[in-house]
Amino acid sequence: MSDKEKAARLHHMRTYGLAKGDPLALPLTMASMFNLPGDPEPGVAGYGRMDNPTWEALEDALGLIEDAPVRVFPSGMAAIAAVLFVVLKAGDRVLIPSDGYYTTRLLADGYLAKLGVEVVTRPTVSIAEGGFEGFALVFLETPSNPGLDVIDLAETCRAVRAAGGVSVVDNTTMTPFGQRPLDLGADVVVASDTKAPGGHSDVLIGHVASRDADLIDGVSQWRKLSGAIPGPFEAWLLYRSLATLELRFERMCNSAEAIAARLAGHPAVDAVRYPGLGEDPAHDVASRQMTRFGFLIGVTLADREAAERLINGCEMLASTTSFGGTHSTAERRARWGDEVAPGFVRLSVGVEPLEPLWAALNRALADLS
Ligand SMILES: *Cc1c(COP(=O)(O)O)cnc(C)c1O
16 A cells, blocks of 8 residues: 555544444543453453553554554653563663664663663664674664664665564654655664654654564553553544644655755755755665655754854744654754764754745844854
């Protein structure tokens, strides 16, 4: 099924099965207890840590666009933690990108290491060179965040599998509408739906998707026993947001393509990283494996002051650490100690109509000189 077909079906998953008089909108079920006379039965809701019809509707919707079974978690990190703790055991080695989402590394260093898991980190571009022997799990993030390096997922996942490991791809920045790691051979996708899928900057939530039934059973069990369950209201909010994800993502990627090209030609800009630019080092691999080039742009300005002035001086940029909202946002990543230039800004392009957004950016850039 094509991405467009999935996006179209998403709107009718629920409407198709309705009885006369049912609400079209998904009901929000806030419940810790369910009526449970007699013996418990599989598929019959019993207790809110195990079952919730709002989560299940959300998992069906995410499952349609991932084309795989999905389990939802209360945040992207809860989804990542579930996979790491389910797959890894004492004596294992795990490989994590040194230039990826840093909380994953902090979690591994802080908690997996003391349980006897050896944590190894490497930059994303060098992970693509292989050497996966002895790694039980290889964690991948492409494009890397915030550097936007891209590696060949099909080749890397094949090499991880050949070496006996599990490949896990954090697909947060791309969403299933921009890149499909499971179709490229990844064993597991993890994602923070706090970003573009939620999209309205009002909910933290995440998910795990995998076609490996044992892994999905494992993360279901982990969620039930650890209690890392999403709130029904958060699940409902994401379900509602998913209806417009494809539409928002398309606008965001279209605008990002135009803005990246204009920034690349701007005298106030030292360098631009965007996989959609023909001259970007990531362009060839990105063109082969991504369905869109995404909505994140790496912009290097002269120095820290120029970066701060752009972020704070542009009336159409909100200054935030997160990304993927309907509104464009930006952040000087060096403030977290990322290994990027002091003037590096990660720009997250929102759904504002392109020309007013570009005009605002252009005015703020003109003020830098
Ligand atoms: C935000 C983010 C996460 C963590 O997600 P939360 O929902 O904040 O827990 C993980 N990976 C990437 C790439 C992210 O951007």
